[in-house]
Amino acid sequence: MSTYANHIKILIMEKLFDFESFVSVLRNYPEWKRIIDEYEEYVEPLSEIKSVKGTMFYKKHLSKYYLPKALFECRVHDSLRYEIDGNLLVRLIIGSRVTDYCLTFCNNSDQGSSKWVLFMEILSAYDPYKKHMIEGKLSELSDYQVFQKFLVYVAIQMELAVKWKKDGVWLDDKTKRFIKQFNAAVKNIVNNKSDDCGNPV
Numbered sequence: 377m378s379t380y381a382n383h384i385k386i387l388i389m390e391k392l393f394d395f396e397s398f399v400s401v402l403r404n405y406p407e408w409k410r411i412i413d414e415y416e417e418y419v420e421p422l423s424e425i426k427s428v429k430g431t432m433f434y435k436k437h438l439s440k441y442y443l444p445k446a447l448f449e450c451r452v453h454d455s456l457r458y459e460i461d462g463n464l465l466v467r468l469i470i471g472s473r474v475t476d477y478c479l480t481f482c483n484n485s486d487q488g489s490s491k492w493v494l495f496m497e498i499l500s501a502y503d504p505y506k507k508h509m510i511e512g513k514l515s516e517l518s519d520y521q522v523f524q525k526f527l528v529y530v531a532i533q534m535e536l537a538v539k540w541k542k543d544g545v546w547l548d549d550k551t552k553r554f555i556k557q558f559n560a561a562v563k564n565i566v567n568n569k570s571d572d573c574g575n576p577v
Contacts, residue, residue: 395427398527408531415534418541428464428530433537436546438467442559443494447566450494460522466496468529470558471536473551481565492566 399422402408416422420432428434443450443463450462469475480495517525540546547555 395425395530398530399425402527408527411531411534414538418538419534428468431533431537432546433533434467437533437536437551438464438471440547440555440559441467441470442562443467447492448494449491450496462494465522465526465529466494468526468533469496472529472532473554474532481562 399412403412412422422431425431429439443466445463448463450466469477477496482493482495540548
């Protein structure tokens with residue numbers, strides 16, 4: 377097994393979504409170091425950021441999607457060993473704009489719960505670093521495969537952030553429209569208290 381693969385395995389054993397460790401390890405690999413270096417040059421230093429939610433791309437982009445944890449329980453993958461932040465993974469996938477997905481909203485009010493359960497399946501996803509389409513349900517992936525998706529989607533957000541920073545605006549008009557449409561569709565489902573299956577946008 378390569379040193380890179382060993383490092384990834386170690387990260388998974390420690391904590392699946394350990395952003396600080398993941399950035400530290402990836403600095404050793406040219407293909408990822410280039411993305412990190414460019415992000416730090418144009419957007420912000422990552423040395424003091426402990427989690428994805430502390431980054432500018434989360435605050436300025438991913439946080440804008442209407443998926444409050446108080447309202448939604450995101451079930452994307454049942455790991456027997458790790459606590460996976462389903463809400464974060466869903467936001468990364470939606471915000472990537474390279475993935476076709478299916479969202480299923482289930483109203484649990486009849487079971488005495490005030491939360492909605494949100495399930496996500498990836499129908500197809502273009503991996504820009506491997507140059508091919510990927511298909512599969514999140515629920516069927518191994519922990520290692522989930523981590524690899526996390527890595528790719530974070531890299532996509534870093535590259536988007538660099539582009540927007542160079543352009544002088546956070547979020548282009550197309551992204552703003554997408555967020556507005558997505559949020560309106562989700563709020564409509566919640567307000568009508570009905571289940572829905574499929575991409576709501």
